[in-house]
Amino acid sequence: MSQIAEGVYFIEGQDEFIPDSHTYVVGRPGSQDLSLIDPGLMGKGKYKMESIENMGIDPKDITRIIMTHTHLDHIGCCAEIREQIRWAELWVHDTEAGPLEEGDERTVYGMEMFQSMCMMQYNLKPGAFTFYVDRRLEGGENLDIGGMTWEVLHIPGHSPGSIGLYSRLEKVLIPGDVVYADYAIGRFDMHGANGPELGNSLLQLAKLDVNILLPGHNRIVKELPSGYIAETARRWAPYLT
Ligand SMILES: [Zn+2]
Numbered sequence: 001m002s003q004i005a006e007g008v009y010f011i012e013g014q015d016e017f018i019p020d021s022h023t024y025v026v027g028r029p030g031s032q033d034l035s036l037i038d039p040g041l042m043g044k045g046k047y048k049m050e051s052i053e054n055m056g057i058d059p060k061d062i063t064r065i066i067m068t069h070t071h072l073d074h075i076g077c078c079a080e081i082r083e084q085i086r087w088a089e090l091w092v093h094d095t096e097a098g099p100l101e102e103g104d105e106r107t108v109y110g111m112e113m114f115q116s117m118c119m120m121q122y123n124l125k126p127g128a129f130t131f132y133v134d135r136r137l138e139g140g141e142n143l144d145i146g147g148m149t150w151e152v153l154h155i156p157g158h159s160p161g162s163i164g165l166y167s168r169l170e171k172v173l174i175p176g177d178v179v180y181a182d183y184a185i186g187r188f189d190m191h192g193a194n195g196p197e198l199g200n201s202l203l204q205l206a207k208l209d210v211n212i213l214l215p216g217h218n219r220i221v222k223e224l225p226s227g228y229i230a231e232t233a234r235r236w237a238p239y240l241t
Pocket residue numbers: 069071158159177186
């Protein structure tokens with residue numbers, strides 16, 4: 001785990017044969033109002049929480065979990081982590097909050113074949129990813145949390161309720177699986193995904209002034225070249241119609 005900027009911490013995912021999403025913790029030290037973004041894959045809760053404590057962060061200060069989206073590699077260890085921070089609220093975009101509360105796991109697993117494989121491999125029961133959502137997020141909101149302001153951007157396409165979190169002051173973007181380093185983007189062939197929507201979401205992100213890109217997987221980028229997301233959108237446009 002490392003500190004990326006003031007009030008932004010990074011815990012690298014530990015990929016297995018399924019990827020484990022990166023986890024971020026945001027909020028000013030001393031605010032006692034930290035947010036954990038994207039827990040990660042099943043079985044990674046212990047590693048993620050130990051990494052957080054090793055940074056000198058008191059788990060008591062984590063008051064909420066925010067999901068960039070509810071795919072399995074991001075929400076898999078949500079229950080494990082909540083056992084250690086039972087008071088933490090769960091915030092999810094409105095579009096994915098309903099299915100999560102109803103136990104509709106189509107977005108979590110994304111594909112039927114993947115679902116049966118994962119359920120067998122990890123001994124998961126149907127309904128394992130049913131959660132009460134404390135707050136349903138919407139695009140355009142400004143969250144004043146942990147002494148910082150984070151804008152919620154609804155950026156569907158990879159999944160229907162994908163959000164990005166953006167600190168305009170720090171020029172930090174946490175885009176979930178919508179855009180990665182090296183001109184890569186999230187896949188758009190799973191349940192609720194949509195290529196043209198993903199294209200529009202990339203164009204929405206391209207308008208932001210981003211210096212630090214903190215995606216859900218792979219490399220993080222600390223000095224993002226200007227125009228990087230616009231160029232990514234341009235390269236992918238032919239495939240997103
Ligand atoms: Zn995803």
